[in-house]
Amino acid sequence: MKKNWPVYTLGALLAAGLIAPLASGAAAPGFWLEVLIGGLMAGVLYSLVALGFALIFKASGVFNFAQGAMVLFAALSLARLSEAMPLWAAFALSALIMVVFAWLVERLVLRALVNQEGVTLLMATLGISYFLDGFGQSLWGSDIYKIDLGISKDPTIILESVFQGGILISKEDLVATVIAAALVAFLAVFFQKTATGRALRAVADDHQAAQSIGIPLNHIWVIVWSVAGVVALVAGMVWGSKLGVQFSLQQVALKALPVVILGGFTSVPGAIAGGLIIGVGEKMAEVFFGPVLVKAFDLAGGGIENWFAYMLALIFLLVRPEGLFGERHIDRV
Amino acid sequence: MKLTGKLKLLAAAAVAAGVLASVVPQGPAYAQSKAVAKEQYFPVLVYRTGAYAPNGVPFANGYVDYLKLVNARGGINGVKLVFDECETGYATDRGVECYERMKGRNGGATVFQPLSTGITFALTDKAPGDKIPLITAGYGRADTQDGMVFKWNFPLTGTYWVAADILIQHLGKKEGGLDRLKGKKIALVYHDSPYGKEPIPLLEERSKMHGFELLQIPVTAPGVEQKSAWLQVRQARPDYVLLWGWGVMNSAALKEAQATGYPRDKMYGVWWAGAEPDVKDVGEGAKGYNALALQHGAEPNSKVAKDILRDVHGKGQGTGPKEEVGQVLYMRGLTAAMFAVEGVRRAQERYGKGKVMSAEQARWGYENLALDQKKLDGLGFAGVLRPISTSCADHMGSAWARIHTWDGAKWNFTSDWLQADDQIIKPMVKASAAKYAGEKKIAPRTVADCQA
Structure with a gap:
């Protein structure tokens, strides 16, 4: 219990930081709540991308740098296909494309690199990422494309009688949250209850042991990359409907990096919790802390949101190197 | 052993030939082509x-x-x-x-x-x-x-000083005179880069002159995620928002403005935030949004x-x-x-x-x-x-612009020609x-x- 004091201290500090704007009177309660909700919803979206990272890392030990490119590619496919067919058909076809992509990756890249160093695999995924970015644009074009989920984009204001100006809720973000929750529930069932899920968990625990009892490693890799591909498709669909499908979607993946660092590379709940912490943390920091910082030190200005997320992740690493929900490794030397 | 030696020789020759090929034409052939x-x-x-x-x-x-x-x-x-x-x-x-x-x-x-x-x-x-x-x-x-x-x-x-100057002049006209800008709040939502920061000195100058409050709200490039920026806009409720974006940041800003309920007709973009790609996929949601036209629309x-x-x-x-x-x-x-x-x-x-x-x-x-x-x-x-x-002293040659407004399907001019104030900019x-x-x-x- 004593060993955990840095984690508790950090938790307490974060909680204090969270309520500081409210307690100091710098923010009206309504607005504070709005920023909190906004942060949580952005966090859910980060979690969606982070999930893809965590899935592949868990099953194969590969840090898949191409997850962001996969989000972009899947979203581009969905957007362009939905111009010619109904959305559900475009979704199904895009999912199929992602499965074919997973199969190709296993065939052409991973199979040749079995038992290589982790860093070699990381570099390979970096290569896949660049290929997919360029090829996706050559194939589908580099304009801004639309995914229309048919959700109203106008804001909903609630609790107007309680807070001045009410609380702003975006329907799109709400739908995104529901979709993310459904996806997580589906993945949990898939991992816990199906034979494939059990095999995946076995591979995650120990490659060699799994192979020795007859679990086909190549097969498993195709499956896990396919699942990550479908997760990328869902993330791309949600982000794309919100922001338009465009090359910059790929950069959203960079936001997922601090999330997986914070949550732990191997943990699905970690990806969710990490996403929420980063989402809330960066919005609170940007809105309440940023202007104070600029004023106090007479800085040149500019946003702090982006580096704040990484700083938060680094602080977590100081006190819990394996991440919030990561597995603790004990190596014998 | 002999073979490796030969191979090495061959490789060296190939490299030398490559180097020569890349250097030689730069000399005589280059000069000749110029002539x-x-x-x-x-x-x-x-x-x-x-x-x-x-x-x-x-x-x-x-x-x-x-x-x-x-x-x-x-x-x-x-x-x-x-x-x-x-x-x-x-x-x-x-x-x-x-x-x-x-x-x-x-x-x-x-x-x-x-x-x-x-x-x-x-x-x-x-x-x-x-x-x-x-x-x-x-x-x-x-x-x-x-x-x-x-x-x-x-x-x-x-230049961006011309752009910012014309925008403030236009807002002044809308309010019925530049003196009416006193006490107003104008927010600059900008691409956090040299580009986005370029208009700030001019806007600060104008804010001192007319007594409006200038809020600076940065958006990290490329500007896909802008929730915190627009929450700040929602809190401050500025009278106008100037949008200094490029690329996907513009359409994302319009979508966030819609999502936070900020009226699009109070938004004014620079001339790099006023083209079809910026509004196309926002469509009706961008209706009423204004932007500068760098002379042409x-x-x-x-x-x-x-x-x-x-x-x-x-x-x-x-x-x-x-x-x-x-x-x-x-x-x-x-x-x-x-x-x-x-x-x-x-x-x-x-x-x-x-x-x-x-x-x-x-x-x-x-x-x-x-x-x-x-x-x-x-x-x-x-x-x-x-x-x-243009002239030796003035490499710009003209300082005129117009405002155009998106009607949900196309851009239409909605102002007369406006000229930046040389006395401030010079x-x-x-x-x-x-x-x-x-x-x-x-x-x-x-x-x-x-x-x-």
Whole structure:
């Protein structure tokens, strides 16, 4: 219990930081709540991308740098296909494309690199990422494309009688949250209850042991990359409907990096919790802390949101190197 | 062992041959091509991929189509144009690489137009050494208007100080006088980069003059995620929002404005935030949104657009889709190419009609542009552009703009012509340029150099 004091201290500090704007009177309660909700919803979206990272890392030990490119590619496919067919058909076809992509990756890249160093695999995924970015644009074009989920984009204001100006809720973000929750529930069932899920968990625990009892490693890799591909498709669909499908979607993946660092590379709940912490943390920091910082030190200005997320992740690493929900490794030397 | 030795020898020979091949032509062949070149070379820096491609592509297509049109019209007094593209991806390092690769090609580059403030900053240091002019129509450093310090830079038709000044004037008019801006709140939502920060000094100056409160809200590039920025807007409830974005940031801003319920008709974009890609996928949600037009707006009915449809697209040589001809950024690229060509035509008046101009001679042309309305109308720009005339002291040549508004389907002009206030901008340009000259130890040009 004593060993955990840095984690508790950090938790307490974060909680204090969270309520500081409210307690100091710098923010009206309504607005504070709005920023909190906004942060949580952005966090859910980060979690969606982070999930893809965590899935592949868990099953194969590969840090898949191409997850962001996969989000972009899947979203581009969905957007362009939905111009010619109904959305559900475009979704199904895009999912199929992602499965074919997973199969190709296993065939052409991973199979040749079995038992290589982790860093070699990381570099390979970096290569896949660049290929997919360029090829996706050559194939589908580099304009801004639309995914229309048919959700109203106008804001909903609630609790107007309680807070001045009410609380702003975006329907799109709400739908995104529901979709993310459904996806997580589906993945949990898939991992816990199906034979494939059990095999995946076995591979995650120990490659060699799994192979020795007859679990086909190549097969498993195709499956896990396919699942990550479908997760990328869902993330791309949600982000794309919100922001338009465009090359910059790929950069959203960079936001997922601090999330997986914070949550732990191997943990699905970690990806969710990490996403929420980063989402809330960066919005609170940007809105309440940023202007104070600029004023106090007479800085040149500019946003702090982006580096704040990484700083938060680094602080977590100081006190819990394996991440919030990561597995603790004990190596014998 | 013997074999390896031979292989090594072979490899060494191959490397030597490669080195020679890359070095030798730079000597005599390069000089020769310069002497006999019958064609004027225009390198084209483009970004057709990456985060800014939706905006880069129509600009590039307009630029190249205009060069094709000039060739279809018989070149510049008979001198044909050659051009090729280099992809920068809007990245400064790749832009500089393109510049280095292209500057000596085809007898030497005439002029560069990077369409990126970052690349412009990098090339501003290189251009004087290579003696190649830079045209940055509507972007780049605002102080490069001062040709006494920035001999090789030409921010033709407008800088960000001009843009910011005109926007504030327009808001003043809307309120019934600049004095009515007192006590108002104006938020600048800007791309957190040199580009986005460029208007701040001018806006601060105007805020002091008229007593409005200026809120600065940065958006990290590329600007996909803007929730915190718009939450701040929602909290502060500014009377107006000025949008200084580029690429996906613009459409994302409009979507966030819609999601937070900020009225779009209170939003005013700079001229890089007022084209079709910025509003297209927002559609109805962007209705009422205003932006500056860098003189021209969407001009599908202009003569030059029709000429291109007939003489370039009609002959199957169009660069992009037909529907794009006349769109805002297409026209921006097209006018940029026109400036590049007309500078050379002007230079020919001095150095010899029907001759290929060197970059240095072309620079004189850009510094002595005299595009009056008659000339512009003759080129097909009637109703599109106003007269532009540059000089040694003024490398901008014109400081006019209009406002156009998105009606859900297309851009329509909603203001008269507005001119930036020279009395405010001139001293700021002078001071900033002098500071730059001091830092870089540049001796200001003499009157003799101006007349040379």
